[in-house]
Amino acid sequence: MSLMLQEIAEQPAALEKTSAEERTKIERLGRSLKGREIDLIVLVARGSSDNAALFGRYLLEITTGIPVSLSAPSVHTLYHAKLNLKRALVVGVSQSGEGEDINRVLENARECGAFTIGITNEPASSMVKLVDETLLMHGGRERSVAATKTFTGQIMLFYLLAAALAKDSNAIDYQQIPDLAARALEQTPAIVELVQRYVFMENCVVVGRGLAYANAYEFALKLMETCYVVAERFSSADFLHGPVAMIERHFPVILFAP
Numbered sequence: 001m002s003l004m005l006q007e008i009a010e011q012p013a014a015l016e017k018t019s020a021e022e023r024t025k026i027e028r029l030g031r032s033l034k035g036r037e038i039d040l041i042v043l044v045a046r047g048s049s050d051n052a053a054l055f056g057r058y059l060l061e062i063t064t065g066i067p068v069s070l071s072a073p074s075v076h077t078l079y080h081a082k083l084n085l086k087r088a089l090v091v092g093v094s095q096s097g098e099g100e101d102i103n104r105v106l107e108n109a110r111e112c113g114a115f116t117i118g119i120t121n122e123p124a125s126s127m128v129k130l131v132d133e134t135l136l137m138h139g140g141r142e143r144s145v146a147a148t149k150t151f152t153g154q155i156m157l158f159y160l161l162a163a164a165l166a167k168d169s170n171a172i173d174y175q176q177i178p179d180l181a182a183r184a185l186e187q188t189p190a191i192v193e194l195v196q197r198y199v200f201m202e203n204c205v206v207v208g209r210g211l212a213y214a215n216a217y218e219f220a221l222k223l224m225e226t227c228y229v230v231a232e233r234f235s236s237a238d239f240l241h242g243p244v245a246m247i248e249r250h251f252p253v254i255l256f257a258p
Helices: 003-009 011-034 047-064 100-111 126-130 149-165 177-185 188-198 210-227
Strands: 040-045 068-070 088-094 115-120 133-136 203-208 230-235 253-255
Touching: 003 011, 011 133, 011 149, 011 177, 040 047, 040 100, 047 068, 047 088, 047 149, 047 210, 088 100, 100 115, 100 126, 115 126, 115 149, 133 149, 149 177, 203 210, 210 230
Parallel strands: 040 068, 040 088, 088 115, 115 133, 203 230, 203 253
Antiparallel strands: none
16 A cells, blocks of 8 residues: 555544644634734645645635635745734644745744744644744654645644634534544545546546635645646636636546535
């Protein structure tokens, strides 16, 4: 079995441990942040972590009512802009905690008055030294180059953070997520049979919307990274405004439609 498959199988236990280890800290952090009158949340990440941040954007806006933006790191690293972030929460997301541009944004944001949080898998990383608070994944070292358990671990931490910051009527029950992940893995035999049809696929489109939009981005990235398939990803709304014209018989389209 490949390292990637091994770490996919580790996800339910990793999610359970992350939730158990970080819950109390994040609940305390949520109470503190509510007292700061945060009116903007900025998320900064790259790669799979950026896809997790895309999910976090939807989740945090839905649950907290606070506008959420995905950072453009070049604003900080290339143009050296100084932003007014005195009532902002800036969250960096990095599996390794060593992404140079991510850490530069966090450092600059803190200088501009933001409260900063780092989401990482490495407690001794450079990111931890730069931020006001750290949220850790507890699934162990990720050995596969393609992120799996750290991607879902980041999403789990966004669920915990959203629950801590949520308006009471918008609170989300995240405690079933590890069990749901285990149930998803029960589909492995069916998936192994299904994918035989797509072994020679060279191009495809992956479509999702809302909370499933980030899944479309991450799945497309995995197809490109591990299978060398050219995978275009779209919001299902945007897909209808032009790109749908390229779809013809035998062109694979993968839909996230929960």
